[in-house]
Amino acid sequence: MMIQATKIAGEQWQRFRAALKTADLPAGDIDLPGRIFFEFTMDGKSVGWGGFETYGADGLLRSMVVEPAYRSKGVGVAVLRVIEAKAAEQGIARLHLLTTTASGFFDQQGYTVNQRGSAPPMISQTEQFRGLCPGSACYMCKALPFDNG
Numbered sequence: 001m002m003i004q005a006t007k008i009a010g011e012q013w014q015r016f017r018a019a020l021k022t023a024d025l026p027a028g029d030i031d032l033p034g035r036i037f038f039e040f041t042m043d044g045k046s047v048g049w050g051g052f053e054t055y056g057a058d059g060l061l062r063s064m065v066v067e068p069a070y071r072s073k074g075v076g077v078a079v080l081r082v083i084e085a086k087a088a089e090q091g092i093a094r095l096h097l098l099t100t101t102a103s104g105f106f107d108q109q110g111y112t113v114n115q116r117g118s119a120p121p122m123i124s125q126t127e128q129f130r131g132l133c134p135g136s137a138c139y140m141c142k143a144l145p146f147d148n149g
Helices: 012-022 075-089 103-108 127-132
Strands: 004-007 035-042 045-055 058-066 094-099 112-114 138-143
Touching: 012 035, 012 045, 012 058, 035 058, 035 075, 045 075, 058 075, 094 103, 103 112, 103 138
Parallel strands: 058 094
Antiparallel strands: 004 035, 035 045, 045 058, 094 138, 112 138
């Protein structure tokens, strides 16, 4: 499966916002600094979006969305692997996330459930933790493999 990642720019922002709205995911802070988002395509068609926020060695996985027609076909796993690789390239050693609906998916990809209060201070102060995601959201974390080239 060949997935292409393009950093979101220009008209892609409109598609990304629409995908977030359709998936009932928060978009109120996606324009703030320190966030990198990608549009993922396969055979020239948009199949998903996602990205991360960078806080030194910690990153916050943000707003990963796969188009409904491509779900349960391995596309989500491929998209996540690209996001993790891009995060590692930025020096992120641990990727954190909050989810209300996909904890099973992330568990299968090596993320572990943690107490929300155990998140590093920079992560717990993000817009996601402070209010965009409900208190009932599951907090998960994964150490990314170190690659020195």
